[in-house]
Amino acid sequence: MLSEDELGDRISTRVINEYSKLKPICRPVTRPTGVKEWTVLAGIVAINRKNDTNNIDVLSMATGVKAMPDSELRRSGGKILHDCHAEILALRGLNTVLLNHIKEYNPANGSDFIQSNDETPPRFKLKDNWELALYISKLPCGDASIDFLNDNCKNDHDFPKIEDDDEFQYVNSSVKTILRGNLNFNRKNVVRTKPGRYDSNITLSKSCSDKLLMKRLSSILNALNYELFVQPVFLKYVVIPGLENEVKHVLKQSFHDRLPNANHETIFMSCNTSFYDDKAGEEDVPSLMCSIKLFMNDHTNEEAILNGVKNGFYTKSSKPLRKHCQSLVSRFAQWELFKQIRPEYEGMSYLQFKSSQKRRTRLIIAIKDILSPDGWIPTKIDDVQ
Ligand SMILES: [Zn+2]
Numbered sequence: 001m002l003s004e005d006e007l008g009d010r011i012s013t014r015v016i017n018e019y020s021k022l023k024p025i026c027r028p029v030t031r032p033t034g035v036k037e038w039t040v041l042a043g044i045v046a047i048n049r050k051n052d053t054n055n056i057d058v059l060s061m062a063t064g065v066k067a068m069p070d071s072e073l074r075r076s077g078g079k080i081l082h083d084c085h086a087e088i089l090a091l092r093g094l095n096t097v098l099l100n101h102i103k104e105y106n107p108a109n110g111s112d113f114i115q116s117n118d119e120t121p122p123r124f125k126l127k128d129n130w131e132l133a134l135y136i137s138k139l140p141c142g143d144a145s146i147d148f149l150n151d152n153c154k155n156d157h158d159f160p161k162i163e164d165d166d167e168f169q170y171v172n173s174s175v176k177t178i179l180r181g182n183l184n185f186n187r188k189n190v191v192r193t194k195p196g197r198y199d200s201n202i203t204l205s206k207s208c209s210d211k212l213l214m215k216r217l218s219s220i221l222n223a224l225n226y227e228l229f230v231q232p233v234f235l236k237y238v239v240i241p242g243l244e245n246e247v248k249h250v251l252k253q254s255f256h257d258r259l260p261n262a263n264h265e266t267i268f269m270s271c272n273t274s275f276y277d278d279k280a281g282e283e284d285v286p287s288l289m290c291s292i293k294l295f296m297n298d299h300t301n302e303e304a305i306l307n308g309v310k311n312g313f314y315t316k317s318s319k320p321l322r323k324h325c326q327s328l329v330s331r332f333a334q335w336e337l338f339k340q341i342r343p344e345y346e347g348m349s350y351l352q353f354k355s356s357q358k359r360r361t362r363l364i365i366a367i368k369d370i371l372s373p374d375g376w377i378p379t380k381i382d383d384v385q
Pocket residue numbers: 085086140141207208209
């Protein structure tokens with residue numbers, strides 16, 4: 001049996017090893033001016049516990065630190081990725097990989113990874129020997145990492161000092177349980193939007209801490225896979241480099257105390273290997289480029305993503321989107337894949353389908369009520385036929 005530390009190291013080594021093989025366009029660069037770019041890396045792996053083999057398969061990986069301003073989403077039609085933080089892209093990637101496994105599933109041959117039941121049409125489950133882990137090269141943004149913001153970040157330039165009664169910290173002053181980015185960083189246990197400069201166009205995507213926390217109860221399956229799976233699928237481990245006990249304690253508080261107990265716990269594991277394209281110096285800048293790599297049954301797909309669409313496809317926000325600009329992990333692409341698996345949903349829109357999923361919808365509303373009792377502030381409606 002591997003110790004937790006050994007497992008954490010093996011997982012991070014596998015993900016970083018795959019990262020090294022990405023096309024150069026998918027990775028940060030040193031700009032002609034000599035300024036170095038950095039990014040965050042995340043990956044979802046499956047650990048095979050059969051006979052204690054502990055083989056690790058990478059299923060999806062992603063890099064990125066960007067989120068789209070809400071105003072950009074008007075023309076999306078499911079094609080623009082709202083949130084390109086690495087861990088969120090990796091989770092979207094996993095959902096595309098699962099949809100692909102189901103689409104390719106052949107009952108005669110079965111699959112190493114999933115098994116079907118005898119319903120018509122069949123639904124699926126992850127085989128019992130697999131456990132899933134998320135690797136992230138740094139703490140998720142938002143509540144779980146707010147105590148560890150570098151003191152250099154706590155300056156007036158990035159985060160002006162906010163008094164508790166200052167309305168400036170809110171996206172909407174009638175919702176005092178959702179804060180804008182890292183503003184008023186002394187407050188804990190609140191939902192936060194994705195951090196960004198307070199004078200930039202606002203993104204209403206929620207922080208990675210909040211999103212990961214919600215998935216601890218609602219599972220990592222999106223609405224489409226939730227329909228196709230017999231039971232939800234949860235992350236067993238989250239691996240982050242250099243987690244000391246104090247940090248683990250704060251993570252546990254943020255991930256386990258903000259919501260009622262689920263019957264499964266997420267275990268936080270440390271690893272020794274640091275990620276070589278993380279921010280190294282104060283002058284380094286975040287890379288604008290994001291990327292995904294998906295590990296399907298018999299092939300991989302790799303995409304560089306800029307401004308929420310495939311690199312090279314972005315048009316100014318006053319213009320319509322270009323054909324085929326959407327990423328494989330976009331709502332548009334996932335909905336297409338789902339309708340190939342379940343053609344009976346042809347003619348329904350993605351959001352109509354989603355609202356028909358009563359159980360999942362109820363669960364998510366209940367989670368949002370607990371996390372933000374004053375109400376929820378959604379991102380712009382983004383539907384696709
Ligand atoms: Zn984040």
